[in-house]
Amino acid sequence: MKRIIIAVLIIIVAGGGIALVLSNNKKKNAAKTAIVAAGGGAVSVRTATIKKAPIDLDFSVNGTFAPNQELNFLSENAGRVTKIFVEEGSRVSKGQILARIDAEIINTDKETAEANLQNAIRDEARYASSFKTGGVTQQQLDQAKLAVENARLRLQSATRKVSDANIKSPINGIVNKKYIEVGAFVNAQGTQMFELVDVSKLKLKVNVNESQVASLKIGDKVQIKSNVFPADDYTGTITFIAAKADNSLNFPIEIQVENNGKHDIKAGMYGTAIFKFPKQAPILTIPRGSFVGSVSSNQIFVLENGNTARLRKVIAGRIIGDNVEVIQGLQEGETVITSGQINLVDGSAVAPVK
Template sequence: MKRVITIIIVVVVALGAIAYVLSNNKKKNEEKTAFIAKGGGAVAVRVATVEKKVVNLDFVANGNFVPKQELNFLSENAGRVKAIYVDEGDRVSKGQVLARIDAEIINTDRETAEATYQNAKRDLARYQSSFETGGVTQQQLDQAKLAAENAKLRLQASQRRVSDANIKSPINGIVNKRYIEVGAFVTAQGTQLFELVDVSKLKLQVSVNESQVANLKVGNSVEIQSSVFPDQKFSGKITFIAPKADATLNFPVEIEVSNDTKNSLRAGMYGTAVFNFPKQAPSILVPRTSFAGSVSSNQVFVLDKANNKAKVRNVTSGRILGDNVEILDGLNEGETVITSGQINLAEGTPVSIVK
């Protein structure tokens, strides 16, 4: 008995849900019918007047400053740190010695390589003399030459390791972090020694949309502002424009900024790029919704005011400027374009303007 009652309740609820959906759909259809009925049997549409306006292309974009050069300096030789000559915050120049690795073992390797090379040179001289008198074969002479060349290469490698015992800065910059202490042992696998940054020039990384990136070129000068230093003006130059949009459909742009002599700007600060463009000539603009389908269709409906009918017009679209589209050809100032209801329109369809 309980099972029968449950089934009856489920059926009643299902029928009620179906009745609600049908009633809701009927209401929507009646609203659509009423909307069209406002036009007295014609298709109800909304319209906009074609206007000629001055296009303002100026815009701003916010981003972060990053160092133009940033280097995590790693060890190339194994050994114990014998001396450190710089500390965090010190300014260093390219080629300056930052620290020194104990070179005792490295020097021993170099001396062994030197002795091996000198011995190989003497062997080569003896083989060459013997070859001239027929005492050795060409193959034996070639092997002596190969041994001498290999010994020379090993000597050069050991000399390079001796030189690398003096850890030198590869760039001009500032020691941002020091990871070692005197007495610490570093490995040849790449122990991190220093983090060096060059803030004499910074890069401001910003993102712009598709309509903005179309007006940018590498090499363009850009005014840079910082909220930390509102009274100071900085200048920059566009050095990179991404050829592909990122996941947000924006285009990354990098602007190289010359820091002042005081190095006021620091990596990680926020900055604002102010993009200014020359004043533009007035252009004919229409709402983006005027196009039948999409902007790429290059087709709009124009209102024939004499007969209140829709007329198809082929146009040439230009730049997309926010909610408006520039029209290069096909429309004149003062004409009226239809901005909604195009899906129900064809050439000569009667229309009624709904405000």
């Protein structure tokens, strides 16, 4: 029983000590707040004097070269491969025959379609003759004419399949991969046969941020450097600018490059796009850290009379590196507070740190 009483007394004493510490801390904080409110305590801040300066919009960004066209060529007819005319690495032109499929079954279908068309034509002629003498109705004659049209369409389809027995390249390019061999059977559901790529032109794919994309437009010329051939200069043209940013808030851009230098760039190599712009007129900029919270707040603190912080509403423009353009709300020669704003309110006393 005595032990319990002693323990309770210890808890009460300890609790009283904690309460005393908290009470003292509260009094100290209240005293500090009162001093600051009375203007007796100045907050240390860093400042910067605003002046106009020319800006450099030039920038470079790395990306990856992709082929101008890339095609996984699939079979459209069923049959056995009888001949292959190209190998991996072969250059091909549009319409060139790459392989041939056994057309025996396809030819049979064509012959059947031709025979059906001839029978339908003869039936139509008989119905037309009988219609003149009242032997058949107009509906029966119309059905005979429709049968001729259907038979003619089936013949066209069969003829197309015979032509497709010769597998032809749909693009100019290079056979990057060959998936079939002589004797292999391909089906009409789309057996993969060749991978064709066109690298006569390449697309350098890069990502730029919002301030950079605002200065770009389709058709702009861009200097291109290849990491593998740094001594060679290439010129590209912007052909695509995404209308929407990706998940990282960057905008994908494609730059078309003619691959006609003394060294051929391969798809998948790394490259650098160098964007150059005309010299810009001087503008007012302030450090990005000057804004209260973030740039989107459009609020900053301006130093007045050397010791007072005044909250100012401004209109921010472009973000240029670590600086932000100020379109409205500041004059050249004014001084802004660049750090320490978290401790400030409008009218706070400050002590600039030199």
